[in-house]
Amino acid sequence: MQHSLKTIFPNFSNELVATIEENGSLQDFKAGTILMRTGQYIKNTVLIIKGKIKIYREGEDGGEFLMYYLQPGQACAISMICTAKSEKSQIMAKVVEDVTVMMIPLQLMDKWMMEHRSWYEFVIETYRSRFEEVLEVVDNIAFRSMDERLEFYLKRHSDACGCSEVNLSHQEIATELNTSREVVSRLLKKMEQRGLVKLNRNQIELLK
Amino acid sequence: MQHSLKTIFPNFSNELVATIEENGSLQDFKAGTILMRTGQYIKNTVLIIKGKIKIYREGEDGGEFLMYYLQPGQACAISMICTAKSEKSQIMAKVVEDVTVMMIPLQLMDKWMMEHRSWYEFVIETYRSRFEEVLEVVDNIAFRSMDERLEFYLKRHSDACGCSEVNLSHQEIATELNTSREVVSRLLKKMEQRGLVKLNRNQIELLK
DNA sequence: AATCTTCTGTGATAAATGTTACTGTAGGTT
C-alpha cells in the first residue's frame, strides 16, 4: 500500500489499522478546498495521511486567525470532540497542500475508544497537544506584541517544514496573524536589519 | 450527604458515583489558594463540588490572562488531559471562592474511561466545552478591541452569577484582561455615558 | 519591448492602548 497507515500512525495497533482500512474511506482534496466551516455539522473524524491542513478561526468581519496546522500522522481534534456529540464546528479547516485524508464515520470513533487502547491513547494525545497549541496561541496574542508574534510565526513555519525558508508573501502572513500587510513588511524589514532574516520575493530565509 | 455527587453531577451513573466516593478524596481550599501552577506536574483530576476556581495563563512578566472559571459540576480539563500522560500543567488554577473539590488519582481516571460510560461521556464533554471556551477567548483577543472585550467580560460574569451586578474593582478586571486599570476605568466611564452600566465602588451594575 | 499584475517598501497620519502623574473620594481605623 502506498501510504501505509502503520508507518504514518506507528502507535496504532495492527488490529486498529485493519479496522480503519476496512471502515474508513481515503479521500483526496486539492489545495484551497475548505474542509470544514464554522457552524457546519461534523460527520467524520479526519486523519491526515498526506499534505497539510490549516485550522483557523474566522472573525465576523471575515478576518482570519491561524490556530495551527495539521500534518500527516495527526488528526483534527475538533472533529473528534464534536463528533462525539455530533456538534457544530467552531473553526475553519482549509487545505493548504493537496491532502489525502482518512475519513472515519462518527459512530466508529466512539466505539473504538472502548475497543482499541491505541485509538484511545491517540485521541487523548490529540486533545492534549491541540489544547496546548491553542494555549500557546492565546499566550502569543495576550502577552506578546506583533514583532514577537511574527518571529514566533516564522519559527513555527520553518520548524514544521524542517527548512529555513518560509515561502509566503507578506500578505499571506498578515492574514494569518490578522494584521495588515504593511505592518508585516515593516517588521520584517526591521528583522532583516537586525540580521535575523533575509527577504526575497515570496520567501523569507531565517538566518538564526 | 451534604454535597450529593449525584445532584451536582446528574449524568454520572450510580455505580460511578459509588466508585468516586470510594476512591476520591474530598478536600477544601480557601479563596486565594493556588491549586495548580504552570510547569507543575499533575497528580489528580479535580471535580468541583462547591465554590469557584479561576483558570488563567500567566505571562513571563507576571501578567495574567483569564481563560475561564470552573464551577460546581465541572472539572478541570487540563488536569484530565495531562493526567493521562502525567504531563505538566500549562496553566494556573486559583481558588476565587472557597471550594470543595473531589480529587481523583490519575490512574483511576484512565481506568474509568473504559469501565464507566458516563465517565467517558463526561470527560469528552469537558474537553469539548473547555476547548470551545478557549476558542472563544482567542476570538475575543484576536478580533475584538478592548471595549468589546470588556463588555463581553462583564456579560460573562453576570451570566455566571445570574445577577446583574459584578462585584469587582477596576484593577481586578484589568488584571484578568491583561490591561491597565486606567484603560478599564476609561472604558467603563464611556459605557456609563452610553447608559450601559452604572458604576459604584467595587461594583458595576449592568443596565441592559 | 511594452504592458500588467503582484509583491514589496515607505512616509504620513489616525486610532487604540499603555504609561505616568496627579487628584479626589469612600470607607475603615485610630
Add this chain to the structure above:
DNA sequence: AACCTACAGTAACATTTATCACAGAAGATT
C-alpha cells in the same frame, strides 16, 4: 475628627498598530 488606604477619575504623553497613499521592483503576459 484625623488619618490611612484602596479605589476611581482624568489629563498628558508615549508607543504600538492600523490605514491611506503612492512608488518602485519582480515576474508574467502580450
